[in-house]
Amino acid sequence: MRLSEADSHALSGASPVPDYLHDGTTVMSWLNTRDHKRVGVMFLVSVIVFFFVGGLFALLIRFKLLQPGPFFMDALSYNRMFTLHGVVMIFLFLIPAIPSAFGNFVLPLMLGARDVAFPRLNLFSYYLYLTGAAVALWGMIHGGADTGWTFYTPYSSTTPTQVAPILLGAFILGFSSILTGLNFIVTVHTLRAPGLGWMKMPLFVWSAYATSVIQILATPVLAITLLIVTVERIGGFGLFDPARGGDPVLFQHMFWFYSHPAVYIMILPAMGVISECVCAFSRKNPFGYKAIAFSSLGIAFVGFFTWGHHLFVAGQSVFVGGAFGLLSMFVGIFTAIKVFNWVGTMYRGAISFKTPFAYICGFLYFIVFGGMTGVALATTSLDIHWHDTYFVVAHFHFIMVGASVMAFLAALHYWFPKMFGKVYHEGWGLVAASLIILGFNATFIPQFLLGNFGMPRRYYQYPEHFQALNVASTAGATLLGFGFLLIVIYLGIALKWGSRSTESNPWGSKGFEWLTASPPPTHNFDEIPTITQMPHDYRTHEPSGVIRVA
Amino acid sequence: MNELLRRLLFLPEQASTFARDVDNLHYFVILTTFVMSTAVGLTAIFFFIRYRRRSETQTTPHIEPKAWMEALFVGVPLIIFTAWFFLGYREFVRQYTPPIDSMDVYVMGKKWMWKFAYPDGPNSINVLRVPAGQNVRLLMTSRDVIHSFYVPEFRVKMDVLPGRYTQLWFNATTPGRYQIFCAEYCGAGHSIMRGEVIVLKPQEYEDWYSSQKRGLADRQDGQPTALDFAPPLGNLVDQGKRVAADQGCLKCHTTDGTRHIGPTWLDLYGRREKLSDGSVVVVDEAYMTESMMEPAAKIVEGFQPVMPSFQGKMTAPETAAVVEFIKSLQSDAVRTGPSEGPAYAPIRGR
């Protein structure tokens, strides 16, 4: 087929195969596409839109917290605001952000495949995402829930606000995430290029694989839990209702059985991005390839046995608390292995300080600090003071924003030329990166201190001695907001008016996704490459040195 | 040293026997965290300066970690984290095991207030009095949703669950007043579900406790007590005032005309309220009773349907008393606004 196509091009003298962006430009050609790259781009646009929606909620919350008393909005609006902030950021941004957007785009490219295993299912997963988002949005507009994104019973089964559509939205989004995970696992198993053994796979693929395992094993449990809460609200089934003999803490167990591993759904792909970027910008092979690869699987495995550390003060026994505390330490160790190996990768490399590298530096600092405060929270007795205070809020924002969003931004800048064939303005990139890293610290370090000081989370009003730190945090959040806005502006300009990248591999990266043109042609490769070397092998500098076209 | 670190980290005062030990562990944990993250950051910066890219086609050697490095990468965090865990767990077991000689206080959380009851009689709302230097065990349960009892100065916290009891103990060292927070999100009034622990010197506590037992409790700090322990009450209005405080009505409804989570009760009786569906209702006995039993049925415009139902939680006389209390709350202010046609004329008193 390709031969005849090439022949026809040769005969007509037309340009070679168009890239995926120009292969059909109608709206339908996007909406009905089976191309993993287009699905990835559609996911990318959607998650960025929802990131700004969630961010707007965050800014409104921070604005209210400038004053200790009632101010700007009433208690119920405030409660809805933080619920929606959590729901949007977690289910509509963080969970699909890196796997569904960048994973969809680069995973088949890295494997030397022409598409994911089930392209139609992939598109269906995107439509499920849109449906889930629409249902959740409908609920937000028609009242919104005020339960917090954790939906703790019996509050969530009794509050008169619109919880059911939000639950249903999260339920549907869960299935979107399951299908993406399923697709990735099958793709990795069956569509690796010749010569690409498991131990040659790029580290991003390893982390995406580990993420997919979690998505498949944990998400159904969330789905059934949310379903039970829904029937509880609608039909009064009473499974989590103490008045009917139900156990509200059972909900917390089932919820965290998903939601703790879900944290790793958000962070593991970020770790994969960092593994790629550290190598590319240090021009170095990954230090401890096996250690990084297997620690991803280790995190995915141990992540399933730590949920109880969310319930240290929920009345579980001392022994259970201890067991979960100890198991939680292991997740920290796997993360530490990765961090040391990333730093090791820089050793004797050739480091170039481009925007993605700035985010890597931010990421490394935030994940060590955020990760270690996480382990500190799992240190049973300290959790008693910190549980449900701003310390917890600051900790998980260090991981979710400090690590995941930094990695998302690193990926956005690193793969921007790959996806669109354009270059962005490096100077503005560095300005935005420093704004964001600075603003981030200014937002969340005061929140650590607020937690120490004893301010519980989800507080609409607070005693006056907490005000100074809250004002500092709000100031930081404003800075952070400007940083994100700046990125949208200069990337938008690059997309519309930016110069076309002259080379198809502007970073000189030896990741496998750069083996094809940028932007890639519709079916990625004219000929499936045969892989002969490890990814990121910079012993030679010929751009195609790792590949031998069969 | 302790004081310096405590202030640097914004930790509250240390007012219980746990506080000092928990804080020491806290300092150790936070300091190791700082050292580790700074070490990683500095190493990265050093590598960046030392190994800057010198040409665009620079090649680099292939380096694999040696076995001892991998061992170090696993070993160092393993040792640190296990140390944290064992230090923390020892303290955790201590916090979870109330001593046998503890004095018991029963705690009930409900939207959005705390009730405390001592085994042989006295009880109070939102104010817990305990003697200094005495082990106190709280036996806690909730009437509606999950709450969490939290006193930052004592470094103690425990969820308060409906349908079961949880316990928590502490030994307060310094007399003084300490704020109680609800740390588990419980709805519109979550952030105002606060109370106070008053730690008294043992002798003062004895005095207070015996005076409570003599039944002078409620006069002393203006805190109404539950009906069961109160002496026979005078008129319905006074009774209603007590019930309203007791049931937590006043957490959301003010009696001085200011707007809060719910409509104010001042001049409520006889007022024409516009409802969220656009219709108008005159507040009479029937509407007030309905609103207590089925709050979501008719919501006043501009307010949210967050009020819990009091069906089965208040007896008929209690309901009547609250209605009478609301009726008594009439200001003498001249009614403003356009005059409207004759409505039901409010009847004062009975």
Place this chain on the structure above:
Amino acid sequence: MSHEAEAGLPPGILGHHFSSLARQNEAARLGMWLFLATEILLFAGLFTGYAVYRFQFPEAFAECSRHLELTLGTVNTVVLITSSLTVALAIHFARTNRPRAAAACLVITILFALAFLGIKAVEYTAHFHEKSLPGKYYAFEEVKIPGAAMFFSLYFLMTGLHALHVIAGMIVLGFNCWHTLHGRYSSRYYTGLELGGMYWHLVDMVWIFLYPLLYLI
């Protein structure tokens, strides 16, 4: 299209991104196994709930279980197991190039599924009449132990979710039947039918766990 023609397959079966049909079949089967794993975990949540409340209310659960129609439950079990056999036969016929026999077996399977749902409906009607309903609607006169309402909440959740899966399975098998009649499956390619069969076996398996939990113990 060319490499489909090479393999002698009708169009629309082999994706452009797969090098061979064998590889694609492997992918499809792996995908289905993973999907079945998620289905099992979906039910696992309910099984956990069952375990917790059975432990909490042992007498009520035993008593309520005795008030279910054991005969109807058993008949239903037999019906479902037989339907698994007919699905397996359908696959057998398809791969030995007997599409009409295969389609007949699929139709029989769907009829069995309908019978299963019918019997379930009879049971549900009885529950509605005697008011052995979940949670707050529970007003069954014969069992008044605490925890009885919980049993029926779980009973309706589990059997209801299972019934939804039966309906989904019927739709899948319906498509399979249509494809069989239109000559999509043969000894060369029958993976689509095989996947439908796998799904049906899962529906059957879940019932094999539900039946003893709800009716027997």
